[in-house]
Amino acid sequence: xxxxxxxxxxxxxxxxxxxxxxxxxxxxxxxxxxxxxxxxxxxxxxxxxxxxxxxxxxxxxxxxxxxxxxxxxxxxxxxxxxxxxxxxxxxxxxxxxxxxxxxxxxxxxxxxxxxxxxxxxxxxxxxxxxxxxxxxxxxxxxxxxxxxxxxxxxxxxxxxxxxxxxxxxxxxxxxxxxxxxxxxxxxxxxxxxxxxxxxxxxxxxxxxxxxxxxxxxxxxxxxxxxxxxxxxxxxxxxxxxxxxxxxxxxxxxxxxxxxxxxxxxxxxxxxxxxxxxxxxxxxxxxxxxxxxxxxxxxxxxxxxxxxxxxxxxxxxxxxxxxxx
Amino acid sequence: xxxxxxxxxxxxxxxxxxxxxxxxxxxxxxxxxxxxxxxxxxxxxxxxxxxxxxxxxxxxxxxxxxxxxxxxxxxxxxxxxxxxxxxxxxxxxxxxxxxxxxxxxxxxxxxxxxxxxxxxxxxxxxxxxxxxxxxxxxxxxxxxxxxxxxxxxxxxxxxxxxxxxxxxxxxxxxxxxxxxxxxxxxxxxxxxxxxxxxxxxxxxxxxxxxxxxxxxxxxxxxxxxxxxxxxxxxxxxxxxxxxxxxxxxxxxxxxxxxxxxxxxxxxxxxxxxxxxxxxxxxxxxxxxxxxxxxxxxxxxx
Numbered sequence: 001x002x003x004x005x006x007x008x009x010x011x012x013x014x015x016x017x018x019x020x021x022x023x024x025x026x027x028x029x030x031x032x033x034x035x036x037x038x039x040x041x042x043x044x045x046x047x048x049x050x051x052x053x054x055x056x057x058x059x060x061x062x063x064x065x066x067x068x069x070x071x072x073x074x075x076x077x078x079x080x081x082x083x084x085x086x087x088x089x090x091x092x093x094x095x096x097x098x099x100x101x102x103x104x105x106x107x108x109x110x111x112x113x114x115x116x117x118x119x120x121x122x123x124x125x126x127x128x129x130x131x132x133x134x135x136x137x138x139x140x141x142x143x144x145x146x147x148x149x150x151x152x153x154x155x156x157x158x159x160x161x162x163x164x165x166x167x168x169x170x171x172x173x174x175x176x177x178x179x180x181x182x183x184x185x186x187x188x189x190x191x192x193x194x195x196x197x198x199x200x201x202x203x204x205x206x207x208x209x210x211x212x213x214x215x216x217x218x219x220x221x222x223x224x225x226x227x228x229x230x231x232x233x234x235x236x237x238x239x240x241x242x243x244x245x246x247x248x249x250x251x252x253x254x255x256x257x258x259x260x261x262x263x264x265x266x267x268x269x270x271x272x273x274x275x276x277x278x279x280x281x282x283x284x285x286x287x288x289x290x291x292x293x294x295x296x297x298x299x300x301x302x303x304x305x306x307x308x309x310x311x312x313x314x315x316x317x318x319x320x321x322x323x324x
Numbered sequence: 325x326x327x328x329x330x331x332x333x334x335x336x337x338x339x340x341x342x343x344x345x346x347x348x349x350x351x352x353x354x355x356x357x358x359x360x361x362x363x364x365x366x367x368x369x370x371x372x373x374x375x376x377x378x379x380x381x382x383x384x385x386x387x388x389x390x391x392x393x394x395x396x397x398x399x400x401x402x403x404x405x406x407x408x409x410x411x412x413x414x415x416x417x418x419x420x421x422x423x424x425x426x427x428x429x430x431x432x433x434x435x436x437x438x439x440x441x442x443x444x445x446x447x448x449x450x451x452x453x454x455x456x457x458x459x460x461x462x463x464x465x466x467x468x469x470x471x472x473x474x475x476x477x478x479x480x481x482x483x484x485x486x487x488x489x490x491x492x493x494x495x496x497x498x499x500x501x502x503x504x505x506x507x508x509x510x511x512x513x514x515x516x517x518x519x520x521x522x523x524x525x526x527x528x529x530x531x532x533x534x535x536x537x538x539x540x541x542x543x544x545x546x547x548x549x550x551x552x553x554x555x556x557x558x559x560x561x562x563x564x565x566x567x568x569x570x571x572x573x574x575x576x577x578x579x580x581x582x583x584x585x586x587x588x589x590x591x592x593x594x595x596x597x598x599x600x601x602x603x604x605x606x607x608x609x610x611x612x613x614x615x616x617x618x619x620x621x622x623x624x625x
Contacts, residue, residue: 309427
C-alpha cells in the first residue's frame with residue numbers, strides 16, 4: 001500500500017467515524033454494539049497479524065493481553081464519577097493508553113524469555129501465559145475474581161473503535177513496509193538466513209509481540225467500556241482462537257484480508273443468531289425451527305478451519321500466492 | 325505425614341492418567357515432529373465411549389465387575405484407536421508436506437470440532453459415569469483413606485507402560501517406529517512403510533488416551549465434552565517436561581506434574597492449580613528446553 005494513500009485513508013476513516021459518532025444517538029443500541037465489536041475485532045486481528053502473519057510467531061494468547069488492557073482501563077475509569085464529554089474522553093484516552101501499555105509490558109515479560117522457542121513450543125507457551133493471566137484475574141478479589149467486574153462508564157463509541165482500528169491497520173502497514181519492518185518478514189521467511197544477514201531476530205520478535213500486545217490492550221479497553229462487564233472466562237483460550245481464525249481466514253500477513261475476515265466473523269454469529277431466532281417457517285409447525293443453528297455454530301467454525309487448512313492454507317482472501 | 329502420604333497417592337493417581345495421555349503426545353511428536361492438539365479430546369472420547377458401552381457390556385457381565393470393567397476398558401481403547409487412525413488419515417496425512425503450522429492449526433480445528441461436536445451430540449451438561457469396578461474401601465491405615473480405584477489406576481497404568489515398552493522395544497512394528505522417529509527418509513528407503521507406522525502410532529497413542537479417559541472417569545465419575553482440555557494441556561506439559569519424543573520421559577513428566585499439582589493444591593492454594601502446569605512449562609523451557617530426559621537438538625541449516 002502506498003504510504004501517502006494510506007495516510008489519506010487513515011484520515012478519512014477518522015473523520016467518518018467522528019461523524020458517525022455524532023450521529024450515533026439516532027441509531028439503536030444493538031447495531032451499535034455489533035459495530036463496536038467489529039472495530040474491536042479488527043484491532044485484535046490486525047495486531048495479531050503482525051505477530052502471526054508478518055513475523056511468523058504463532059501466538060495463542062492474544063486474548064490474555066486484551067484482558068490486561070480491559071481490566072486495567074476499567075479499574076482506572078471506575079474511579080471517576082459522571083464527567084462531561086471532554087473530561088470523559090480525556091480520562092478514557094489515558095485509561096486506554098494505560099491499558100495498552102500494561103498489555104505491552106505483559107507482552108515484553110512473555111516475549112523476552114519465550115521468543116527463543118520454535119513455532120509449536122511458542123504456541124503452547126503463549127497459550128499457557130493466556131491461561132495464567134486468566135487464573136490470576138480469577139483469584140484477584142480486587143477486580144471481582146470469578147464473579148466479574150462491572151464497568152461504570154460506557155464510553156466506547158464509533159469514533160474510538162473505528163478510529164483505533166484504522167490507526168492499528170495503519171501502524172501495522174507502515175511498520176511492515178518500512179526499511180526496519182522488512183526484518184519482520186525476513187524473520188518469518190527464514191530465521192537462520194535473516195540472522196546471517198545481521199538481523200537480530202529475537203529483537204524483531206519481541207518488537208512484534210510488544211506492539212501486538214499494545215493494540216490488544218487498547219482493544220481490551222474498548223471492549224470493557226462497550227460491554228461494561230468483564231469476566232476472566234471471557235478472555236480464555238477460545239477467545240484467542242477466534243482471533244487466530246480471523247488471521248488464518250484472511251491469510252497470514254495479508255492485512256486487507258484479515259480486516260475483511262474480522263468483519264465477516266464478527267457478523268457471522270449475529271447472523272446465525274438471527275436465523276436461530278426465526279419463530280416460524282412456512283410448512284413447519286415447530287417453534288424456532290432453526291434454533292439448532294446456534295448450537296452448531298462452533299462446530300461449523302472448527303470444520304471451516306480444518307477444511308480451510310486442507311484446501312487453502314494460504315487463507316480464503318489471499319489471492320496473490322507467494323512463491324517460495 | 326499421613327496427610328502427605330494421602331496427597332502423594334492422589335497425586336500418583338492423577339499423574340498416571342497424565343502420563344498415559346503424555347505418551348500419545350510424545351510418540352506422535354517423535355515420529356511426525358508435530359503436536360497433536362486434539363489428543364486431549366481423544367481422552368474425552370474414551371470416557372464417553374465407556375459411558376455408552378457400559379449398558380451393552382453390562383448385559384454380558386453385570387457391572388460393576390472386574391471382567392466387565394476390563395472389557396469396557398479394552399473396547400473403549402479399540403474404538404479410540406480406530407478414531408485416532410481416522411483423524412490422522414483424513415485431517416493430518418494430506419498436510420504432511422505442508423509447513424508445521426498448517427498441521428498445528430488443523431489439529432486445533434480438529435480439537436475444537438471434537439469439543440463442540442461432543443457438546444452437540446452428548447450434551448454440554450456433565451454426565452455421571454457408571455460404576456464399572458467393585459470399589460473396596462481399601463484402607464483406613466492410621467487415618468490414611470484411599471480406595472481400590474486409585475490403586476487400580478496406578479496398577480493399570482504400570483501394566484500399560486510395560487506393554488508399551490514391549491511393543492516399542494521387542495516387536496517389528498516397534499523397531500519400525502523407532503526407525504521412522506530416527507530418520508523417516510532413511511527408514512522409508514529401507515522398506516519401512518511410513519504411513520502404516522504413523523497410523524499404528526496414532527492407534528497406540530489414542531488407545532492409551534482412551535484408557536486414561538476410562539481411568540479418569542472411574543476416579544472422577546462426572547464427564548463432559550470439555551473434560552479433555554485441561555488434562556490434555558497438562559499432559560502436553562508433562563511430555564515437554566520429560567523431553568518430548570522420549571517415552572520414559574513422558575511417564576516421568578506425567579507423574580511429576582500430577583504429584584506437584586496435588587501437593588500445591590493441597591498445601592498452598594487449590595484455586596491456582598490450573599496455572600501450575602504452565603508455570604512448570606515456562607520454567608523448563610527457560611532452563612532446560614530439551615526436558616529432563618531429552619536430547620538437545622540443534623537446528624541445522
